[in-house]
């Protein structure tokens with residue numbers, strides 16, 4: 224039966240030759256693993272706040288005048304430091320170690336990063352290694368997704384997306400934090416992708432708060448990462464049905480107290 228499948232195989236082989244096999248290296252299926260599923264009945268929660276002290280640069284309104292479509296969008300501000308009530312937004316928090324040999328299957332549902340109002344939304348995302356990221360364009364202008372991982376095992380991307388494009392999907396295979404995404408058409412557009420090996424992660428919200436649910440009982444190293452201020456780690460013990468509180472504090476070390 225020389226059906227669709229064999230045609231696909233021939234096509235793929237040709238593409239591999241053309242692409243120097245780079246794509247195949249990351250797209251190869253992983254060997255079957257004994258995956259652990261989240262035990263919601265016996266798990267705990269890690270919850271806390273990313274505190275910020277000192278004086279952060281105030282968000283600056285971006286001049287989007289170079290693109291008439293962008294300039295019609297709502298005002299767009301820099302997102303490096305968003306502090307509200309002493310809490311820092313857009314900090315990626317994840318379970319760095321302590322799971323032992325537990326492995327979790329990457330979801331097949333993509334994490335979506337949209338281009339809307341000539342900015343990436345959300346500004347910071349988390350995704351599991353092997354889980355797709357979908358880049359969509361909700362704007363009536365041409366955008367570009369230029370993703371530049373540092374690790375050779377994660378494939379970079381440079382995707383042009385037409386107005387109101389339904390989007391393209393890419394998958395990163397290896398854990399790596401704060402992979403930058405920029406738009407070649409609009410130099411102010413910037414976002415970060417965090418690839419991790421387990422589903423226990425969160426991004427701090429507008430008040431600096433984060434919550435990670437479904438964590439199996441145990442003692443873990445948790446890491447927080449901010450695009451400018453870097454990483455901080457802490458240890459936390461999670462008990463069944465309990466919420467363990469874990470706060471992090473970043474300080475710009477300025478003359479202004481919080």
Ligand SMILES: [Cu+2]
Pocket residue numbers: 341365366367406407408409412
């Ligand atoms: Cu753009």
